[in-house]
Amino acid sequence: GESVGLHLPTLSVQEGDNSIINCAYSNSASDYFIWYKQESGKGPQFIIDIRSNMDKRQGQRVTVLLNKTVKHLSLQIAATQPGDSAVYFCAEVMDSSYKLIFGSGTRLLVRP
């Protein structure tokens, strides 16, 4: 069936440290994955995406890693800042679909 889940519901990190948020997916037909950030009272905001033919993609301070063998996705945030505090969702997409299938979210708390 379709399911995207997260291992850690809450992650607390010290400002300046690196953060790693994990996500497991179960649908091997998914070929595109996205990380969204949701701040309180706002809609999901696109962070970074990766296609299934890649295993790593880097953005500004963020890196997404994809391990298709174990169906695992991670988001790494370098030098975490207070503004990074939010809920992070992974989402998967199956080929030719219009819909995003979201995971349950991880709350990232950045300690000053």
Add this chain to the structure above:
Amino acid sequence: EPEVTQTPSHQVTQMGQEVILRCVPISNHLYFYWYRQILGQKVEFLVSFYNNEISEKSEIFDDQFSVERPDGSNFTLKIRSTKLEDSAMYFCASSEEGHANTDTQYFGPGTRLTVL
């Protein structure tokens, strides 16, 4: 930077009443979506819409729900007879292209619907 807007930010209604949630997608986008998020739960897909037709919908999107593009800028979600379990945050999204694996969906800030 262009963004998706939604009104109202919060809607309170009585069970059984009809509600219309409004969205203005990004102006050059052609594909529109509604998602919902029940408090504390994950974001769930409701429906996608292109060229005045529904292109995909979920099991949640039953006969009580409908969508419309009444003019060149607005995209609406109507719930005909609201139930308590319809209470949620409703997000509109839009994208330039359709299939979710080819183009980014941009989300609005959401409308919080409370059904009493």
